[in-house]
Amino acid sequence: MAAKKPENMAFEAALDELDAIVNELESGDIPLEDALKKFERGISLARNSQLKLTQAEQRVEILLHADDNAPLTDFEPSHDE
Numbered sequence: 001m002a003a004k005k006p007e008n009m010a011f012e013a014a015l016d017e018l019d020a021i022v023n024e025l026e027s028g029d030i031p032l033e034d035a036l037k038k039f040e041r042g043i044s045l046a047r048n049s050q051l052k053l054t055q056a057e058q059r060v061e062i063l064l065h066a067d068d069n070a071p072l073t074d075f076e077p078s079h080d081e
Helices: 011-027 032-064
Strands: none
Touching: 011 032
């Protein structure tokens, strides 16, 4: 089964896979070529996870600083939801 693209994975699933990759790389028991592929996958997972975390932080910031007197607007979900 092909691995999901990191951008299509849930944040928690990406972290779980990243943790498994780190453990595997730290063991040092895999061939160099496989280690490089796993490292590349890990970098991709980390970057996409950081992006999702940043987006979540921005949403929380917006909610915390929302003006109670601001006019209501229609909700427009992002393409990620």
